Amino acid sequence: MKTVYALLAACAALASYYVYTPLPDTISDPWKLMFLDATFRGAQDLSNMAHYFGLGHHLRVLYFISTYFDKQDAASTDKLTVTDTVFDGVQVRIFEPVKRVGVLKRGIVYIHGGGWALGGARLRSYDHLCRKVAEDVDAVVVSIEYRLVPDVHFPEQLNDAHQATTHFLRPDVLAEYSVDPNRIAISGDSAGGNLAAVLCQQFARDSSVVHKFKLQALIYPVLQVLDFNTPSYQSNKDMPVNPRFVMAKFWLDYFNGDHSFVHAMLVNNHTSMDHAQAETLRARLNWNSLLPAQVKKHYQPVMQSMGTPHILQKIPALLDVRASPLAAAKETLQLLPKTYVLTCEYDVLRDDGIMYVKRLEEAGVEVEHDHYDDGFHGCMIFATWPTYFCVGIRTRDNYIKWLDENL
Numbered sequence: 001m002k003t004v005y006a007l008l009a010a011c012a013a014l015a016s017y018y019v020y021t022p023l024p025d026t027i028s029d030p031w032k033l034m035f036l037d038a039t040f041r042g043a044q045d046l047s048n049m050a051h052y053f054g055l056g057h058h059l060r061v062l063y064f065i066s067t068y069f070d071k072q073d074a075a076s077t078d079k080l081t082v083t084d085t086v087f088d089g090v091q092v093r094i095f096e097p098v099k100r101v102g103v104l105k106r107g108i109v110y111i112h113g114g115g116w117a118l119g120g121a122r123l124r125s126y127d128h129l130c131r132k133v134a135e136d137v138d139a140v141v142v143s144i145e146y147r148l149v150p151d152v153h154f155p156e157q158l159n160d161a162h163q164a165t166t167h168f169l170r171p172d173v174l175a176e177y178s179v180d181p182n183r184i185a186i187s188g189d190s191a192g193g194n195l196a197a198v199l200c201q202q203f204a205r206d207s208s209v210v211h212k213f214k215l216q217a218l219i220y221p222v223l224q225v226l227d228f229n230t231p232s233y234q235s236n237k238d239m240p241v242n243p244r245f246v247m248a249k250f251w252l253d254y255f256n257g258d259h260s261f262v263h264a265m266l267v268n269n270h271t272s273m274d275h276a277q278a279e280t281l282r283a284r285l286n287w288n289s290l291l292p293a294q295v296k297k298h299y300q301p302v303m304q305s306m307g308t309p310h311i312l313q314k315i316p317a318l319l320d321v322r323a324s325p326l327a328a329a330k331e332t333l334q335l336l337p338k339t340y341v342l343t344c345e346y347d348v349l350r351d352d353g354i355m356y357v358k359r360l361e362e363a364g365v366e367v368e369h370d371h372y373d374d375g376f377h378g379c380m381i382f383a384t385w386p387t388y389f390c391v392g393i394r395t396r397d398n399y400i401k402w403l404d405e406n407l
């Protein structure tokens with residue numbers, strides 16, 4: 001009997017050691033977040049183990065674990081018609097509010113997050129989000145099911161999203177869905193915010209595109225891969241959901257790069273070298289000049305004197321603005337529509353968002369910056385049972401309100 005108790009106590013101690021992470025008490029629902037984070041880490045450890053034992057690519061296993069209980073059929077209701085279809089070879093899920101004769105609706109292209117490797121338009125979390133947006137804004141929402149790592153890598157995710165969006169913007173397709181060509185937004189969260197920001201730049205520059213986006217709305221977007229030592233990357237490097245190490249590995253997997261580069265990336269040794277193009281791009285995300293003093297605090301920029309040029313030779317996409325829309329030229333930014341950027345305090349990506357706000361403002365773009373002092377990365381999709389976060393509901397409702405008022 002004693003042995004059983006001792007074993008139980010040991011297990012409980014191990015479990016609490018695994019679950020317990022010290023969190024700032026100003027973060028939304030810290031206890032819930034601690035359990036959510038432990039679930040994520042557990043799933044990641046399991047998939048890394050499976051990878052190690054040759055059972056499959058760790059991201060494929062992680063995708064399997066994270067979607068197993070989370071699939072949602074395209075179920076219509078009396079308010080919405082929900083359909084899965086294909087736009088020019090790319091899967092999409094469409095949410096259509098009840099049509100009214102002679103009335104055009106607004107349209108929203110939505111790109112889900114998940115590190116270019118996880119998530120999906122057909123998952124419960126994103127299905128719920130898009131339903132709510134479609135109902136509350138009374139808009140047609142097209143949620144893109146682009147292909148993921150490890151099936152495809154940069155820039156295929158982007159190309160899928162581009163193809164589906166181009167198809168949707170065709171005059172005959174817009175007419176079929178009764179969408180007003182002058183009132184269409186593009187939006188996405190996290191890695192989907194990265195794809196949405198790049199697409200918005202591409203469509204703005206493309207003179208063959210007749211109907212431009214009226215708005216872009218970016219939710220804690222990933223905007224650059226050149227600096228893993230912004231103040232938010234430094235202060236939140238161990239923050240739940242998306243710690244710095246995990247973010248850098250998502251980037252490497254997106255580029256199909258070698259994981260052994262991750263340590264060099266974390267100390268900014270991947271882009272520090274004396275390389276004309278790297279210098280130009282770095283200058284466009286120089287946080288010393290782009291961030292206000294209260295955000296910079298005591299943090300110092302991290303630059304290596306040497307750099308490791310062979311990483312760039314292996315992954316030239318590190319200097320591609322289709323990966324780092326924050327580093328686009330001012331001439332491109334000037335063409336962008338009215339923008340909404342949502343950032344969270346407890347997120348390595350906070351400063352990516354804040355810097356984009358600043359660069360867009362400098363380029364003359366109208367920007368709404370919505371910052372959450374108690375927010376953490378990914379919070380907006382944690383607004384449904386059982387991961388019901390106070391800040392999840394607030395971010396989602398304010399995002400929807402902004403879309404409704406501005407689209």
Ligand SMILES: *[C@@H]1O[C@H](CO)[C@@H](O)[C@H](O)[C@H]1NC(C)=O
Binds near residue numbers: 308
């Ligand atoms: C950066 O890379 C160079 C060349 O590979 C190496 O000599 C240097 O030690 C690296 N610096 C850090 C901080 O890792």
